[in-house]
Amino acid sequence: MPKLINKNAVIDNPWTVMKASTGPDILKVVTGKNFIVPLQFWKLYQEELDRYDGKIAVWLDSDENPEQITGEVGSLPLIALNFTVFSDGRSYTSARELRQKYAFKGEVRAIGDVLRDQLYYMAQCGFDTFEIRHDQEPELCLDAFKDFETGYQSTITQPTPLFRRR
């Protein structure tokens, strides 16, 4: 089970990320789980998911635009955004758009190649929780949120840019 942190501590992880290649039969075999399902799965098996007895959330890959789920964001408790590789920056924009454009109020989670040195910027863009890669030390990762005292920009955590606060 990958370790999960928020910006303050290591926390329990009640969610399981379903791999992209998984078929719908899993819902019959494994019951009572809380699944974060791939976008395509979520679109294809809406009925099966409605009948399922655990909680359901969605994850988007870095090339999947949150505009594909705009109608439904209100009903989702959590949206996870995948980093196929840490240097692919698209999910930063996705997180920001979920918050700013689609007013998503639930939890935004980073999954995939999530490393210590990108956590600060992720948090600024609206991520709440981080499923860190297996080799990352959680204590070291928690320090990352203190890398900078403040920044110049208007971000999700600090919407007022520095020029309006000086």
Next chain:
Amino acid sequence: MYRYDGYDHQMLADRVAQFRDQTNRYIDGKLSEAEFLPLRLQNGLYVQRLAPMLRIAVPYGMLSSTQLRKLAYIANHYDKGYAHFTTRQNIQYNWPALVDVPDLLADLAEVEMHAIQTSGNCIRNTTTDQFAGAAPDELEDSRAYCEIIRQWSSFHPEFAYLPRKFKIAVCGTADDQAATQVHDIGIYLVKGSNDEVGFRILVGGGLGRTPVIGKEIFDFIEKKYLLTALEAILRVYNREGRRDNKYKARIKILVKETGVEEFKNKVIEEWAFIKDSSLTLTDEEIDRCQKFFDAPDYKNLGNSPAQLTDKLQSNILFAAWHSQNVKPHKVPGYSIVTVCFKETGVAPGDVTDLQLKQIADLSDQYSFGEIRISHKQNIVMADVRQDQLFELWEVLESGAMASHNLGLLTDVICCPGGDFCALANAKSIPIAESIQRKFNDHEELINIGEMSLNISGCMNACGHHHVGNIGILGVDKKGEEYYQVSLGGSSKNKASLGKIIGPSFAQEEISDVVENIVSVYKEMRNDDEKFIDTYNRIGIDPFKEKVYAKAD
């Protein structure tokens, strides 16, 4: 110039501490090569052919004498006594050791300097006209807007892992000296319909493998929308820019493949969500940034004082330097001086620690303690009294800094090339030198007149070869270094990309090729027609014929 407050200092201190920790973890083996790579690049550190190369940010080219002295100290302490001016107004060192870099960055932070985002797939240093604030043909000083963009782009959490690097230039002068149209975003200060000053925005310009002139997406936006417009453009690019192929990842390819109208629509759609948000600029912020660039304490003087005109009569060398390197200033009695670092036998843009100190002293004495670096790898003292020009020249002359070839054929732009750079296909510095040796007669250079010659050692085009009147590109031909020559490029207002003249040449042929090109121009030009105008009139064929003519 801009001065840091507590916030700026805190961010810089945090950054130095962050990079020190990252470097330590890398040295301890806790951070892999691949994971450390973008972190060190975003702190200016390359691993090069011989040693690391560290690129220091010089925001829009401005430096104080205090900063120059620190750069001299760094050249001496961490390097082998040299620094190098880059083609994007920055400074590079070629020898610092990896373990020393955090200390070096801490030294820089003492004088409000850093190496943040000077490399990597992020927003780079914003550049501008090196005469900003002093040029007579200026609509408004561009530096305040460059500073506003600098702050917005520094540590921007959303845009640190873009598909590729991203460069922005701002131009406030009628004569574009900032190569604005070959930037990912080019910004011109312009007047709107009711005489209000705002911005014209171009996107998708760039050099490299696929050179493109930027396309206009907004003919006018109000000043307050500067940052929201930039943020909207970057958001579209970050999401949609290609990540499957490094060579197709710049915004120019996205704009080309999407079509400029469609791209514009996407930007407008994103912009709508943030246009009137907290990121909208306030008049107070624009005022605050402009105040840092208020006119220095100019004296009430007249143009052409006797101290100047007498010396122009009596000293031919001084007169030659004056006519080439000294330009008019917007304030009477002052001039803009360019110290040209294109001495034959010295790599273009190379400067010693001693010269840096001398320039610092001279700027204190003659130009209010400030200088600028130009993208043509020279240094500008923007506010020199005309009655002190001769004194200044005498000191420059004694320090071998009085080259009077500014804007002439030998004022070449040149990347470090295969002598230093791991990316290069071919050497570039020896090419520059062979041309400078061939054209060593100043009379002849003056006779040839305004001409840009740009040399890059590879397709990445750091030497801007596409926009040189004559462009030279180093290519690899079965393991041999060859050079492709192009004609007709320009980075000025009527920007154009050079056209390749034909098959490439060996290193030893290049200076003769340039000589042949020049001779065709001299033969064909009308009166005082510039090279670029003659070329545009007669086309490439006459040059081709001469260059490839069989020897009898």
